[in-house]
Amino acid sequence: MTLWLQFFQFLLSGLTTGSTYALIAIGFSLIHNATGIVNFAQGEFVMLGGMFMVTFLSLLRLPMPLAFFLTVLSVAAIGLLLERGPIRRARSKEILILVMITVGASIFIKGLSMLLWGKNPMTLPPFSGEAPIVFLGAAVMPQSIWTFAITVFVVAGLNYFFKGTVTGKAMRAVAASRRSALLTGIPVDRMILLSFTLSGALGAVAGMILTPITTTSYDVGVMLGLKGFSAAILGGYGSMPGAVVGGLLLGILESLSAGLISSEYKDALAFLVLLTVLFFKPSGILGRGRLRRV
Amino acid sequence: MGKKNKISLLIYALIIFTIPAILQNNYHLMVLNVAALNIVVVIGLNLLMGYAGQISLGHAAFYGLGAYLSAIFTTTYSFPPWTTLVMAMVITGLVAYAIGIPTLKLEGHYLVMATLGFNVIIYIVMIQLDEVTGGPSGFAGIPRLRIAAFAFDSDLKIFYLLWTVSIGVLILSLNLIHSRVGRAMAALSHNEIAARCSGIDTETYKVKIFVISAVLASLAGSLYAHYITFISPGTFSFFYSIQVVTMVLVGGMGSLWGSAFGAILLTLLPEVLHAVKEYNVLIYGLILMIVLIFFPQGLFPGIMGIFAKRKIDGQSGSREPLAWEKGT
Amino acid sequence: METREITLRFGGLEALNGVSFSIAPHQIVGIIGPNGAGKTTLLNAITGVYAPDSGEIFFRGIPISALKPFQITALGINRTFQQVQLFSNMTVLENVMVGMHPRTKSGFLGGVLHLPGERKEERKIRQKAETLLDFFGLLPKANWMASYLSVGDQKRLELGRALASEPSLLFLDEPVAGLNIRETEEMGKLITRLKENGQTIVLVEHNMHLVMGISDWVIVLSNGSKIGEGRPEAMQKDSRVVEAYLGA
Numbered sequence: 001m002t003l004w005l006q007f008f009q010f011l012l013s014g015l016t017t018g019s020t021y022a023l024i025a026i027g028f029s030l031i032h033n034a035t036g037i038v039n040f041a042q043g044e045f046v047m048l049g050g051m052f053m054v055t056f057l058s059l060l061r062l063p064m065p066l067a068f069f070l071t072v073l074s075v076a077a078i079g080l081l082l083e084r085g086p087i088r089r090a091r092s093k094e095i096l097i098l099v100m101i102t103v104g105a106s107i108f109i110k111g112l113s114m115l116l117w118g119k120n121p122m123t124l125p126p127f128s129g130e131a132p133i134v135f136l137g138a139a140v141m142p143q144s145i146w147t148f149a150i151t152v153f154v155v156a157g158l159n160y161f162f163k164g165t166v167t168g169k170a171m172r173a174v175a176a177s178r179r180s181a182l183l184t185g186i187p188v189d190r191m192i193l194l195s196f197t198l199s200g201a202l203g204a205v206a207g208m209i210l211t212p213i214t215t216t217s218y219d220v221g222v223m224l225g226l227k228g229f230s231a232a233i234l235g236g237y238g239s240m241p242g243a244v245v246g247g248l249l250l251g252i253l254e255s256l257s258a259g260l261i262s263s264e265y266k267d268a269l270a271f272l273v274l275l276t277v278l279f280f281k282p283s284g285i286l287g288r289g290r291l292r293r294v
Numbered sequence: 295m296g297k298k299n300k301i302s303l304l305i306y307a308l309i310i311f312t313i314p315a316i317l318q319n320n321y322h323l324m325v326l327n328v329a330a331l332n333i334v335v336v337i338g339l340n341l342l343m344g345y346a347g348q349i350s351l352g353h354a355a356f357y358g359l360g361a362y363l364s365a366i367f368t369t370t371y372s373f374p375p376w377t378t379l380v381m382a383m384v385i386t387g388l389v390a391y392a393i394g395i396p397t398l399k400l401e402g403h404y405l406v407m408a409t410l411g412f413n414v415i416i417y418i419v420m421i422q423l424d425e426v427t428g429g430p431s432g433f434a435g436i437p438r439l440r441i442a443a444f445a446f447d448s449d450l451k452i453f454y455l456l457w458t459v460s461i462g463v464l465i466l467s468l469n470l471i472h473s474r475v476g477r478a479m480a481a482l483s484h485n486e487i488a489a490r491c492s493g494i495d496t497e498t499y500k501v502k503i504f505v506i507s508a509v510l511a512s513l514a515g516s517l518y519a520h521y522i523t524f525i526s527p528g529t530f531s532f533f534y535s536i537q538v539v540t541m542v543l544v545g546g547m548g549s550l551w552g553s554a555f556g557a558i559l560l561t562l563l564p565e566v567l568h569a570v571k572e573y574n575v576l577i578y579g580l581i582l583m584i585v586l587i588f589f590p591q592g593l594f595p596g597i598m599g600i601f602a603k604r605k606i607d608g609q610s611g612s613r614e615p616l617a618w619e620k621g622t
Numbered sequence: 623m624e625t626r627e628i629t630l631r632f633g634g635l636e637a638l639n640g641v642s643f644s645i646a647p648h649q650i651v652g653i654i655g656p657n658g659a660g661k662t663t664l665l666n667a668i669t670g671v672y673a674p675d676s677g678e679i680f681f682r683g684i685p686i687s688a689l690k691p692f693q694i695t696a697l698g699i700n701r702t703f704q705q706v707q708l709f710s711n712m713t714v715l716e717n718v719m720v721g722m723h724p725r726t727k728s729g730f731l732g733g734v735l736h737l738p739g740e741r742k743e744e745r746k747i748r749q750k751a752e753t754l755l756d757f758f759g760l761l762p763k764a765n766w767m768a769s770y771l772s773v774g775d776q777k778r779l780e781l782g783r784a785l786a787s788e789p790s791l792l793f794l795d796e797p798v799a800g801l802n803i804r805e806t807e808e809m810g811k812l813i814t815r816l817k818e819n820g821q822t823i824v825l826v827e828h829n830m831h832l833v834m835g836i837s838d839w840v841i842v843l844s845n846g847s848k849i850g851e852g853r854p855e856a857m858q859k860d861s862r863v864v865e866a867y868l869g870a
Contacts, residue, residue, distance in 0.1 A: 038406070038407075086583050086587055089587055090586065090587045090590070091587065091588060091589075091590050092586075092590035092591075094590070096347070096349055097586055097590050099349075099406070100349070100539065100543065100582065100586055101582075101583055101586045101587060103351075103536060103539075103582065104540075104579050104580075104581075104582030104583035104586060105579065105583060106579070107536065107575060107576075107578055107579030107582065108576060108579030108580055108582075108583060109579070110575055110579070111573065111574070111575030111576025111577070111578070111579055112576055114572065114575060114576070115572060115573070115576065222532065223414075226410065226411075226414065229407070230411070233407065264422045265418060265419075265422060267414070267418055268414065268415045268418040268419070271410075271411035271412070271414045271415045272411075272415060274407060274408070274411040275393075275408055275411050275412065275415075278396065278397055278400075278404055278407060278408050278411075279396040279397070279408075280396075282400050282404060295736075466734045466735070467734075469733060469734050469735065469736045470730065470733045470734045472733075473728060473732070473733030473734075473736070473740060473744070474719075474723065474726055474728045474733060474740070474743070474744070474747065475728065475729060475730055475733040476733060477712070477716060477719055477720050477723075478720065478723055480709070480711075480712060480716075480720075481709050481712070481720045484709045484710065484711055484712070485707055485708075485709055485710075487671065487691075487707065488703070488707035488708070488709065489709075489720075490670075490671075490690070490691040490692050490695075491669060491670075491671070491691050491692075491695060491700070491701060491707075492692075492695065492700075492720055492721055492723055492724075492783065492784075492787065493692050493695035493696050493700075493721075493723045493724030493787055494692055494720075494723050495690075495692045495693075496692070497690075502730065506730075
């Protein structure tokens with residue numbers, strides 16, 4: 001294969017994984033915007049998405065659309081439980097403590113998954129078969145197209161939700177200023193709950209579209225969550241377009257470096273990127289600079 | 295540091311040093327030895343969390359740096375162990391400085407993320423750079439520590455060395471907290487703006503505390519390497535970073551005695567839970583959540599609070615500030 | 623101290639617009655103005671909490687607008703806050719001891735090893751802090767948690783902490799807000815006593831009675847600009863000042 005073709009191939013696979021990173025990154029941004037905390041359980045939502053889908057589809061043999069729907073519902077419910085339970089009940093509202101609570105939750109979920117599903121990796125069949133489609137000379141897996149398409153659909157849906165519906169605008173208001181939102185009668189608590197639930201749903205979708213490509217097991221959550229977080233920081237923490245840009249960019253960078261440089265250190269790249277962004281432009285690609293306080 | 299602390303130290307040291315006479319089992323001694331090292335890491339981390347108000351989720355990397363630097367240089371290149379130990383501390387300190395300077399300037403959880411990223415990177419390097427580090431199967435043949443002709447080659451001998459170091463670190467840290475610098479750090483963690491306006495260079499202090507916490511972890515790591523004589527990447531994963539943070543939180547941020555308590559408790563706990571090995575992960579997560587939700591100030595201060603009634607006008611002598619409470 | 627043309631913007635909002643004035647030593651200067659005039663913003667700009675977008679501030683001839691708060695404090699400027707910013711989980715005594723930070727020097731090494739020089743300095747710090755507390759009548763409560771004090775006591779403690787750094791110039795941001803009449807009078811007497819001891823004090827206040835009563839000089843701000851300065855009696859009668867408070 002020519003270099004150009006190789007490059008193109010890597011680009012495509014990078015866009016695929018990048019789409020899932022984008023979805024995970026959006027999940028992080030949602031919760032951060034509503035509450036100011038980093039939800040470390042986000043990665044576990046993704047893992048659960050894959051796990052539940054495997055359970056509903058392969059083990060219980062439910063039809064695909066039903067399995068899809070149930071999976072999203074289940075993980076969204078877990079997001080809801082996380083907020084209603086540990087987060088809401090916490091005696092201290094300090095951000096540091098709440099963040100560590102999500103860390104505890106993520107470990108708990110991981111441990112529970114290990115018991116329920118065992119340690120072996122599980123996989124899903126690709127949505128529409130394995131035969132690669134040839135596009136501009138490169139082989140594209142149909143699953144990749146599904147991934148990209150679903151991501152675009154979800155992002156568009158979210159965009160409409162935030163710009164076009166009352167609830168969506170209310171969530172944006174909470175993100176902008178919690179106090180003002182409270183004063184104008186927006187049920188902030190419910191918005192926070194919604195952000196967790198939505199993040200759960202997003203994680204589920206990301207997990208479902210990723211599993212046919214990379215398999216899933218009880219411990220994939222940590223790495224995925226961290227990479228998704230890196231993507232969010234890369235694109236500009238807290239901004240949805242930033243999450244998308246960051247996710248796609250991270251996926252592409254990872255794929256290119258794995259293919260062209262070394263695949264052993266592939267996982268390290270995401271964190272190298274994270275550190276670089278934190279050191280040089282912490283507000284990320286799309287983020288605005290912060291107010292200069294001495 | 296006050297009479298109460300000095301008496302507590304004496305009792306603590308007495309109990310610790312008589313344990314080997316009672317406990318003959320080498321395995322038990324080993325667990326306690328690891329606990330001693332964990333105390334060192336946890337105290338350093340507590341200084342960072344309780345006094346600089348920052349969280350590091352990458353201390354396993356500093357622990358690992360100390361271990362691998364000592365291991366590699368003393369085994370492959372036959373450097374003298376004690377010198378290498380100090381050298382590792384210096385190198386780790388410099389690395390921490392490089393990470394801390396850009397990230398601690400920012401408001402928000404950036405240090406958490408940077409240390410997390412750093413932990414993962416170091417872990418991957420430990421695994422991939424296998425010609426140097428031995429890869430996933432680990433690095434063996436690390437020489438024991440010795441002073442002149444005396445080698446620390448048994449669990450018992452090492453017990454006294456490690457616990458002396460551990461208690462020493464506790465003493466020095468207690469000194470630090472009760473000094474001008476310690477007050478400045480406590481002020482910094484309670485109210486950063488007021489601290490700045492009171493003349494405290496908060497940025498520099500935050501970096502210094504971070505470096506100190508990393509250096510302590512490196513010290514513990516080097517000692518670990520020379521003790522077990524075999525190290526592998528698994529010991530220095532992200533999970534260890536979580537474990538030491540849990541130990542700080544269980545002990546109470548800002549309470550050094552609490553750190554010792556938390557470290558010992560949570561080092562012993564997995565051994566107790568050995569029968570239910572599979573539940574290890576689950577229970578850790580559960581403990582972390584429960585402690586944080588119901589005892590955000592820490593288990594140790596919670597328990598101590600039941601015994602010692604805090605009178606409005608009567609806290610003579612020293613008292614360790616509970617630095618986490620910033621008000622909701 | 624002197625400020626020249628201080629301008630500070632928050633996003634599109636111009637909080638301070640070309641504010642200039644000087645402060646001579648050993649007097650009490652009051653800064654007044656309606657809400658939103660920019661008084662606290664000015665204070666924050668001078669003490670380094672905000673960096674002005676343009677203009678310069680001179681303290682004894684040294685430009686300080688680019689300095690960080692802790693450096694400004696070390697030079698001799700300190701302040702109290704509108705809403706008391708104590709270290710609520712430290713004792714009363716410890717709060718004042720922290721205030722002495724810029725005038726003391728034991729570092730990590732001395733602290734960790736408890737060196738003789740550090741011990742001597744600690745004793746000195748403790749003595750000075752106790753003396754200060756005594757001046758404010760807070761000595762009996764030295765070991766109380768700072769958060770247990772009454773509001774009036776907390777304000778005095780914060781003042782004590784600021785004085786511990788031996789400032790030449792002290793800014794007080796609404797020192798009597800939230801105090802009753804008797805406490806206000808006592809605070810006024812306290813401030814005057816400090817001036818008589820040689821302190822230079824700048825008072826940002828809403829309480830006209832207090833400001834006009836104890837100030838030697840008054841500066842008036844409105845909407846981010848200085849609209850007048852002079853002796854208290856003159857400012858009370860100045861038409862622009864009256865309009866700023868009553869108008870619109």
